Amino acid sequence: MLLDDILVHNQKFVEDKEYAQYETDKFPSRKAVILTCMDARLLELLPKALNLKNGDAKMIQNAGAMLVDTSDSAMKSILVAIHALKGEEVFVIGHKDCGMHHLHGTDLLEQIGRQGGDVETYLRQSSSEDIANTWFDGFNSVEESVASSASLIANHPLLPKQVPVHALVIDPATGELTVVKNGYEKTN
Ligand SMILES: [Zn+2]
Numbered sequence: 714m715l716l717d718d719i720l721v722h723n724q725k726f727v728e729d730k731e732y733a734q735y736e737t738d739k740f741p742s743r744k745a746v747i748l749t750c751m752d753a754r755l756l757e758l759l760p761k762a763l764n765l766k767n768g769d770a771k772m773i774q775n776a777g778a779m780l781v782d783t784s785d786s787a788m789k790s791i792l793v794a795i796h797a798l799k800g801e802e803v804f805v806i807g808h809k810d811c812g813m814h815h816l817h818g819t820d821l822l823e824q825i826g827r828q829g830g831d832v833e834t835y836l837r838q839s840s841s842e843d844i845a846n847t848w849f850d851g852f853n854s855v856e857e858s859v860a861s862s863a864s865l866i867a868n869h870p871l872l873p874k875q876v877p878v879h880a881l882v883i884d885p886a887t888g889e890l891t892v893v894k895n896g897y898e899k900t901n
Pocket of ligand 1: 811
């Protein structure tokens with residue numbers, strides 16, 4: 714069982730003081746706030762590819778590194794990171810071959826229904842059918858998605874104007890970054 718494996722390892726990890734190499738505080742040393750995808754391939758690769766060590770950045774992860782609504786919990790996390798935790802620079806990092814690429818909310822809802830999810834109750838409890846049906850929607854272009862998320866973040870009334878918001882795409886195989894929007898260049 715995975716939990717048992719984790720707990721056995723964890724006990725030894727603490728006993729052997731393996732944590733010592735990761736000691737830091739809650740403020741990000743390099744003042745970076747990163748919104749990226751929850752993709753498992755990025756777990757170790759992304760920090761290594763960006764030369765980020767433990768304590769260097771605030772990491773916010775969700776499905777697709779997407780922010781489609783400024784009341785989204787990712788937006789709240791970014792604002793907390795900036796205002797309460799000394800973050801100074803935001804990076805939205807999507808990736809190639811993302812599970813949210815071409816994902817249609819209605820298709821996933823159908824699948825959830827087939828797998829025993831109570832879609833009827835979900836739809837009934839939603840504020841509108843439209844919102845309910847598009848809730849799981851992904852994107853058709855990762856570049857457009859990160860640019861749009863970065864733009865929503867940059868234009869949020871509570872985000873200080875001097876905070877740069879960058880949009881990037883990472884290759885989950887090689888770690889190579891492509892800049893979609895350089896936040897130092899204020900265009901909007
Ligand atoms: Zn992804």
